[in-house]
Amino acid sequence: MTMRASRYSIRGIVERHSEAAALLANAGDCAIVKRGDTQRQLVMRCPDGCGETLSVNLDARSGKAWRIYERRGRWSLFPSIDRPTGCKSHFILWHGQVLWCDLGHDEEPQELVLTEPDRILSLLAAGPADYVRLADQLDEIPWDVLTACRRLVRTGRLVESERPNYGIFWIPKPGGPLNRS
Ligand SMILES: [Zn+2]
Structure with missing residues (x-):
């Protein structure tokens, strides 16, 4: 049985993928690759504990892109990460918490901030x-x-x-x- 992380954290914002990968130690660790004003990638140690490093595109000029949001010091990603290969994990990164999509659709982060x-x-x-x-x-x-x-x-x-x-x-x-x- 693998150990799933319930939280993730951004370990740093760096210019190169190799620098980002070097910051990852534990499942759920992330780093952002940013050049100039452009966020390029979210690099993440897969939170399900399989040990793989995931690279999520954040730059719409390079094809399908996710969006990352920083609010009150916490990062959230949209849409979900749904791995077609490897461990086939499907999860959401939302207000600092990893929400596993196989556990149901109604899971919400503890620190939910609802839109008015x-x-x-x-x-x-x-x-x-x-x-x-x-x-x-x-x-x-x-x-x-x-x-x-x-x-x-x-x-x-x-x-x-x-x-x-x-x-x-x-x-x-x-x-x-x-x-x-
Ligand atoms: Zn995995």
């Missing part, structure tokens, strides 16, 4: 949107926005919907407060 519902509702009053677009508009972490949207669904203020080629998106509940003038 009113900010989401006022944007959605202009039209439906998915949480990634909402997060961009609000300058928030997509996971925080997604969690806030799900809570608004549970309290009856938003409706979750799905459209081909669009994915899941949210609209204000018909007849809800936003639809009354």
